[in-house]
Amino acid sequence: MAVQILTKVLLTPVAISTCLSSHVLMKSSTRLSLIAAQAFHSQNKNYMNKFSFDPIQEQLFKENCLLVDENDKVVGYKSKRDCHTVVDNMIPLHRAFSVFLFNENNELLLQQRSRYKITYPEYFTNTCCSHPLYDNEDETKEKDNIGVKLAVQRRLNYELGIPIQEIGLDDIKCITRIHYFDKGDGVFGEHEIDYIVFIKKNITININKNEIHHTEYVGMDKMEDFLKSLHYPITPWFHFIVQSKLYDWWKNLDQVLIKPTDNTIHKF
Numbered sequence: 001m002a003v004q005i006l007t008k009v010l011l012t013p014v015a016i017s018t019c020l021s022s023h024v025l026m027k028s029s030t031r032l033s034l035i036a037a038q039a040f041h042s043q044n045k046n047y048m049n050k051f052s053f054d055p056i057q058e059q060l061f062k063e064n065c066l067l068v069d070e071n072d073k074v075v076g077y078k079s080k081r082d083c084h085t086v087v088d089n090m091i092p093l094h095r096a097f098s099v100f101l102f103n104e105n106n107e108l109l110l111q112q113r114s115r116y117k118i119t120y121p122e123y124f125t126n127t128c129c130s131h132p133l134y135d136n137e138d139e140t141k142e143k144d145n146i147g148v149k150l151a152v153q154r155r156l157n158y159e160l161g162i163p164i165q166e167i168g169l170d171d172i173k174c175i176t177r178i179h180y181f182d183k184g185d186g187v188f189g190e191h192e193i194d195y196i197v198f199i200k201k202n203i204t205i206n207i208n209k210n211e212i213h214h215t216e217y218v219g220m221d222k223m224e225d226f227l228k229s230l231h232y233p234i235t236p237w238f239h240f241i242v243q244s245k246l247y248d249w250w251k252n253l254d255q256v257l258i259k260p261t262d263n264t265i266h267k268f
C-alpha cells in the first residue's frame, strides 16, 4: 500500500498533463473542467495524504468485472481493483455502462461522486456509472443487452435508491458503446468498453451517501453554464460524451429512445 500511495503522488501531475495535451481541441467548458482537475489534484491535501480507503468501497473493489477484447468479446474476469489499477501505463479493458437518466421534462440527472470513492472522488458525472459483474451470472448474458440492463437496475437502486420496480428493463435503452482509456490519478484509472444507456422517466431518488455526494437535474439549455460553474472536475467518460454526441442525442431524445442500438464501438 505504501508503494502505491507513493506512486500515486509522484504520477499525478504526469497523468494530468497527458490528459490535458490530448484534448487540445475540446470546447472551452470542458477544458475548464480539466484545468479544474489539475488544481483539484494539487490542492486536495486530503487526497494526497490518503493512506487508507473507505471500508465499504474497499469491499466493493473485490467484485469481479468482465474483461473484454476490443470487440467487446468477454475474455475473462478480474477484480474491480485490478480492473482500475494502472500497471506500466496500462489498465485491463473491461465492460461498463454509463446511465443518462432524463425526467419527463427532458432534464438530465447528474451526480457528484462522494469523497469516499476510490476512483474519481468528488468528480461530477452523469447519472450512474458501473459494471455488469462476472459474479452475477445473469449480468454476463448478452442477448438484448440483458446483462447490462440488469446491472443498470441494480446500480440505480444501490446508488440512487430508485426502486427496482420503477425502472423496467424496457425503460433501459442501450444507445451505443464507447471505448476509452484514462489514467485517472496515475494509480487508479479507467479502460472500458462503456455501454451508453438512456432512460427517460420520472423516478423516486434516495441517494446512498457512500456513493454520491449530491444530485441535480439540469436542462439542456442550462448545461454549458452548469459545467462552467463547477468547482470540481468532470469524469473522463462524461467528458467524452459531452464533447461528442450528448447534445445531438438530447435534442432528439424521443427519436433516440425508439431507435435500435447502433452496433459500433466508438473509440476515443
Ligand SMILES: *[C@@H]1O[C@H](CO)[C@@H](O)[C@H](O)[C@H]1NC(C)=O
Binding pocket: 103, 104, 105, 202
Ligand atoms: C415529472 O417530474 C417533473 C419534475 O418534478 C414534473 O414537472 C413533471 O410534471 C413530471 N411529469 C410527469 C409526466 O409525471
